[in-house]
Amino acid sequence: MLELLQFEFMRNALLAGLLASIACGIIGTFVVVNRIVFLSGGIAHAAYGGIGLAFFFGLPYVVGTMGFALLVAVVMATVTLKARHRSDTIIGVLWAVGMALGVILLDLAPGYNVDLMSFLFGSILTVPTVDLWFMLALDSVILFAVGYFYNDFLALSYDEDFAQVRGVRVRLLYFLLLAMVALSVVMLIRIVGLILVIALLTIPPYIAEKYCGSLKIMMSISFILSASFTLVGLYLSYKFNLTSGATIIIVAGACFFISLLVEFLKSKRPFSA
Amino acid sequence: MSDPVIEIKDLWFSFNAIPVLKEVNLRVNRGDFVALLGPNGGGKTTLLKLMLGLLKPDRGSILVFGEPPGETSHRIGYTPQHVHFNQSFPISVLDAVLMGRLRPGRGWSRYTRKDKMAAQKALERVEMWEYRNRRIGELSGGQAQRIFIARALVDEPEALFLDEPTASVDTKHQTDLFDILKELNETVTILVVSHDVGIVSTHVKSVACVNQQVFSHDDSEITKEMLEMAYQCCPVELVAHGLPHRVLQKHEEE
Numbered sequence: 160m161l162e163l164l165q166f167e168f169m170r171n172a173l174l175a176g177l178l179a180s181i182a183c184g185i186i187g188t189f190v191v192v193n194r195i196v197f198l199s200g201g202i203a204h205a206a207y208g209g210i211g212l213a214f215f216f217g218l219p220y221v222v223g224t225m226g227f228a229l230l231v232a233v234v235m236a237t238v239t240l241k242a243r244h245r246s247d248t249i250i251g252v253l254w255a256v257g258m259a260l261g262v263i264l265l266d267l268a269p270g271y272n273v274d275l276m277s278f279l280f281g282s283i284l285t286v287p288t289v290d291l292w293f294m295l296a297l298d299s300v301i302l303f304a305v306g307y308f309y310n311d312f313l314a315l316s317y318d319e320d321f322a323q324v325r326g327v328r329v330r331l332l333y334f335l336l337l338a339m340v341a342l343s344v345v346m347l348i349r350i351v352g353l354i355l356v357i358a359l360l361t362i363p364p365y366i367a368e369k370y371c372g373s374l375k376i377m378m379s380i381s382f383i384l385s386a387s388f389t390l391v392g393l394y395l396s397y398k399f400n401l402t403s404g405a406t407i408i409i410v411a412g413a414c415f416f417i418s419l420l421v422e423f424l425k426s427k428r429p430f431s432a
Numbered sequence: 433m434s435d436p437v438i439e440i441k442d443l444w445f446s447f448n449a450i451p452v453l454k455e456v457n458l459r460v461n462r463g464d465f466v467a468l469l470g471p472n473g474g475g476k477t478t479l480l481k482l483m484l485g486l487l488k489p490d491r492g493s494i495l496v497f498g499e500p501p502g503e504t505s506h507r508i509g510y511t512p513q514h515v516h517f518n519q520s521f522p523i524s525v526l527d528a529v530l531m532g533r534l535r536p537g538r539g540w541s542r543y544t545r546k547d548k549m550a551a552q553k554a555l556e557r558v559e560m561w562e563y564r565n566r567r568i569g570e571l572s573g574g575q576a577q578r579i580f581i582a583r584a585l586v587d588e589p590e591a592l593f594l595d596e597p598t599a600s601v602d603t604k605h606q607t608d609l610f611d612i613l614k615e616l617n618e619t620v621t622i623l624v625v626s627h628d629v630g631i632v633s634t635h636v637k638s639v640a641c642v643n644q645q646v647f648s649h650d651d652s653e654i655t656k657e658m659l660e661m662a663y664q665c666c667p668v669e670l671v672a673h674g675l676p677h678r679v680l681q682k683h684e685e686e
Contacts, residue, residue, distance in 0.1 A: 192521055314531050317521055324484050326506040326536030371522040
């Protein structure tokens with residue numbers, strides 16, 4: 160495996176995987192415990208509208224996509240706070256409309272064609288160094304915000320009413336959380352792809368949750384799992400000449416089903432402790 | 433002792449255009465021990481949430497410690513009705529109790545030694561200290577309920593709002609809980625939501641019946657009428673169970 164590190168694109172891919180895993184471990188934990196997987200998927204897909212906007216108006220990719228994803232996140236936060244019982248429908252609509260808008264804007268965009276596949280599965284092998292700095296900056300923002308508000312976020316995630324009674328600004332934090340989901344998703348889409356973002360946001364925390372006594376530990380284990388899936392997936396994709404993003408997902412998915420199987424076998428033997 | 437903790441005047445609240453509470457007036461003074469009794473869907477929990485600032489009334493005013501609710505809610509110890517709403521959540525008993533020490537705008541600051549000692553004291557009080565490192569989701573409903581009571585007590589609140597605190601607790605711990613509450617009541621104002629008329633009657637100082645409207649009774653005697661309202665069925669025979677037979681006057685409808 161070491162000879163792989165001679166190539167700059169491989170070094171960048173590994174670093175991108177590790178940096179992505181930090182964001183995925185922390186934000187993914189919140190996504191899973193707050194049960195906003197569908198909502199996060201909605202933001203990620205609707206962000207495609209931002210890509211369309213960026214190309215149509217000739218804006219920088221990051222500005223168009225991030226701006227649009229943040230807008231969608233704010234709309235979804237408002238909707239879910241106001242009308243929880245109908246929020247899944249509205250998320251579904253925004254999900255589809257955002258994507259459709261992106262596709263049409265790209266149709267109309269002058270002389271440029273973006274490959275939908277690279278949007279879905281990313282292109283971790285062609286990550287430029289400047290994107291690594293972007294990811295590092297994003298990870299720092301997330302680490303700072305979550306570190307600063309850790310106890311507040313914990314209370315919000317566990318028992319929102321109680322958090323509010325204790326004077327935690329739950330609405331503000333909820334907006335902040337969805338904004339961080341949007342930022343993470345956008346930064347990671349170009350690198351690991353939309354499908355991989357959702358997979359890495361949800362699979363590691365889901366496996367970790369059962370074995371963790373606290374949110375902090377769940378975040379750490381999610382990071383380790385996510386980084387391992389990325390490294391193993393990258394290695395296998397190189398070894399067998401497969402699409403890297405999809406291979407990483409298959410590795411994560413295999414571990415997900417193994418963890419379900421382990422859980423099932425455990426529940427079959429209740430007295431073995 | 434007529435310093436009001438809660439003052440509600442002409443409060444109306446509806447949910448999806450269905451009225452839940454109407455023309456509610458209620459005053460709870462410092463040192464009171466009030467039970468909110470009433471049938472399911474009568475608006476007890478809603479009234480509690482309005483007093484905590486979790487819901488906003490359509491009309492009318494609520495003052496808690498003389499201020500709008502929400503501003504002062506961190507001075508209230510609160511237990512929600514359902515304890516296993518988030519069963520797979522990775523949180524230890526100790527961390528859940530420490531949540532009761534959160535303050536507005538706490539930011540970076542972590543829990544101090546003082547916070548942890550307060551958590552230990554609260555957990556010992558409900559006899560759950562030995563479970564401090566367990567995940568809450570692994571506990572039984574009754575055990576979890578005692579953890580939530582510890583969480584409500586941990587910040588030495590001036591008032592306690594307990595929503596069905598004994599719903600899944602066994603008889604021994606129900607009695608223990610009310611003994612603790614009685615002791616606390618020397619300094620703390622207590623409001624208990626319940627549909628269990630029996631438990632409440634022997635411990636509280638006064639009763640308010642909640643069924644869209646609120647009727648206060650200055651003593652804790654349970655009347656036939658209260659039972660009828662609480663269970664909303666055919667007239668209830670008041671026999672045995674140590675319940676007093678005296679019937680209070682009918683609520684005066686305006």
